[in-house]
Amino acid sequence: MPNDYKILIWCRGFNAEKTISRAVESILNQTYENWVLILVDNGSTDRTTDIVRDYGEKDSRIKTFFNEENNVYVKGSSLRRNVIYNKKYDFICILDADDEYKPDFLEKSIDFLVKNNLDLVICGFDFIDSRNNRLIEEKKLPNDLIVKGAAFDEHFISYQMFLRTRWGILFSKKVIMEAYKEQAWSAYGGDTIFVLNNLKHCDSFGILSDTLYKYYIKQSTNTSNVFNPKRIEASAVLHNAYKDFLYSKCDYISKRNKDLIDALYLENVRDALILILNAKLQLQEKLKYILTLLQDRITAAAFISGTNEFYPEELKQSFINDCLTILKELRVNSGNNLLGSISSELEFLRETRLPESSVLMNAQCDDIDLYFEFKDIIEPVLHNDFITALDAVIEAVDNEGIKSNYAEKIYTLALTLAAITEKEPEFIWFKKLLISAILDSGNIEKATLELADWDILLPDDEDFKELRMRVEGSL
Numbered sequence: 001m002p003n004d005y006k007i008l009i010w011c012r013g014f015n016a017e018k019t020i021s022r023a024v025e026s027i028l029n030q031t032y033e034n035w036v037l038i039l040v041d042n043g044s045t046d047r048t049t050d051i052v053r054d055y056g057e058k059d060s061r062i063k064t065f066f067n068e069e070n071n072v073y074v075k076g077s078s079l080r081r082n083v084i085y086n087k088k089y090d091f092i093c094i095l096d097a098d099d100e101y102k103p104d105f106l107e108k109s110i111d112f113l114v115k116n117n118l119d120l121v122i123c124g125f126d127f128i129d130s131r132n133n134r135l136i137e138e139k140k141l142p143n144d145l146i147v148k149g150a151a152f153d154e155h156f157i158s159y160q161m162f163l164r165t166r167w168g169i170l171f172s173k174k175v176i177m178e179a180y181k182e183q184a185w186s187a188y189g190g191d192t193i194f195v196l197n198n199l200k201h202c203d204s205f206g207i208l209s210d211t212l213y214k215y216y217i218k219q220s221t222n223t224s225n226v227f228n229p230k231r232i233e234a235s236a237v238l239h240n241a242y243k244d245f246l247y248s249k250c251d252y253i254s255k256r257n258k259d260l261i262d263a264l265y266l267e268n269v270r271d272a273l274i275l276i277l278n279a280k281l282q283l284q285e286k287l288k289y290i291l292t293l294l295q296d297r298i299t300a301a302a303f304i305s306g307t308n309e310f311y312p313e314e315l316k317q318s319f320i321n322d323c324l325t326i327l328k329e330l331r332v333n334s335g336n337n338l339l340g341s342i343s344s345e346l347e348f349l350r351e352t353r354l355p356e357s358s359v360l361m362n363a364q365c366d367d368i369d370l371y372f373e374f375k376d377i378i379e380p381v382l383h384n385d386f387i388t389a390l391d392a393v394i395e396a397v398d399n400e401g402i403k404s405n406y407a408e409k410i411y412t413l414a415l416t417l418a419a420i421t422e423k424e425p426e427f428i429w430f431k432k433l434l435i436s437a438i439l440d441s442g443n444i445e446k447a448t449l450e451l452a453d454w455d456i457l458l459p460d461d462e463d464f465k466e467l468r469m470r471v472e473g474s475l
Contacts (some may be wrong), residue, residue: 003034005110007170008089010079012040013097014070017047019216024055024062026100026214032107036089037062040077043070083176092171098130098216099167105212109170112208116146119202121170122162124211130218141209148204152249156257159207160242160264163195168213175201187230189238189268196245227279232289235268236298256309262302263310269293270319277326286330287338294323294345297372304352305371320350357382359416373406377413390417390426397433407437432463439467444474 009027013020027037039062041052049066056064065077076082083092091110095101109121124140139161147155171179175198182197184190199205242261246253253261276289293299302308303316323346332339354371359381371378377396380389393414396402402410411434418427431450438447448471454464 003032005034005090005114006088007032007035007091007093007106007110008038008082008086009035009093009095010038010040010082011095011097012042012077013044013048013052014042015044015046015048016097017044017051019099020048020051020097022100023095023097026102026105027095028059029103030101030106031104032110035061035106038065038077038079038082039063040065040067040073043067043072080180083173083180090173092173092176093169094166096167096215098218100214102212102214105168106170108208108210108212112144112206113170113172116204116206118146118204118206119172119175120198120205121208122159122205123168123208123213125168126211126214128214128216130216136217138211140211141207144209145207146204147206150250153246153252153254153257156246157260160260162207163192163199165191165215166194167215169195169198171198185234185237185241187228187237188234189241192238193241196241200245200248227275227281229289231272231275232292235265235272235293236296238268239265239298259308260310262305262308265298266302266311266315266319269296269299270322273323273326277329283330283332284338287332287336287342290323290326291338291342291345294342294349297369300349300352301369301372303349304354306354306356317350320346355382359386359420360413370406370409373403374410377410381413381417386417386420390414390421390423393417393430394426402437404437404440408434408441411437428458432467435467436470439470439474444471447471 011020011023011027013023016023024037024039027035039052039055041049041064052064052066055062063076065074067074067077073081079092079094091113093106105123109123112118113121124138126138127136128134129136141158145155145158147159178201179194179197182200184197185193239261242264243253246257272293273290276286279286281289302311307313323342327339327342360378374392374396377389377392380386380392393410396410411430414430415427415434418424418430431454435447435450438450447467451464451467451471454461455468458464
């Protein structure tokens, strides 16, 4: 294809003398040639500095920068600054100094993007053993995938595994600029959140089934395996980021997608527990971190919320057994107060399971967070006591009202309960509350649809007239 579009590639290396030449040569060997490489020596103490300088002298497309300290960027060397202030480029790529592109990475990525009018393209990966350069496995889809509209929800399980790194992605300039306005996360999972922030601003994106990126697996300890206090927060931060992403694209989260997000969370917590076990910390500090993870509402929610096809009961029990093994290896005295608290949490996780409710699922209220926030409402629903549940919603509205972030879900549930119990006045009342909450959220189109039939059913109702005026005033 013609070299019509200009691509900025950003690559930084710290003490990467053994690998950075391989990375740069993979760029020089690209079949698509309209690119500029921002090559950054990130405060190295080995020969990386000399290698970077040599490449800058050999090819005018390679712009070299030298940070005096690791991650303390000189002017013009940071990715963020190049994205925001450099207007010359149409697309952005990021290459790790340990990895490499296959020769047609740029050509195939940009061709796929342009032909399908996409905002972002991700390719498949080859995982390579860095000790012997042997292929460990391929991470790819059987066919190319284009995601837009409802496919953000329908194909989440297929594309989620490609969201964990920034490598092997062709970002459009307009999307990555918007992503940099989002809240960043600099600890474990930061790459995933960066990619999710980009996808939030995509109308559509695609995944190429070809493996065009070589990811070299290092056997030595890397930063993701070193304990950092932020690692305790990271599992919850990632969990919430996945949920926020799907809500932003789809307005809801399906049961299967929720199950996958919960399963990923529990695996991240398990990994964090192992890091805590091996960390150079005092015993009491380790126990406090363990208790913090087990007491997190998300942990309880993921455990007690019923069946999960991605994290079945045997895995949940294995999780608990792993926790007990960790405590045993720590040789905690039986009289330790924190041990007692941890044991209580593990017993709760082992024994407590909530029954599934079709009423909650149909009302999009099967999010376990609602159980903890509105236990007086959800518990009766789980036991099919719909009148008590409806009375509890009414009492909650009369006493303190419903927080805005839960309002639509609770009012939708109340409508379902009122319909089941044939309470027509309550149904109408909650319909009004629901439409008002939707208007408060700024979703005028949805509010208009909810109002559609009530001009005919209750044309003289003053509340519906006022809601209609709010809609018209917002258009």
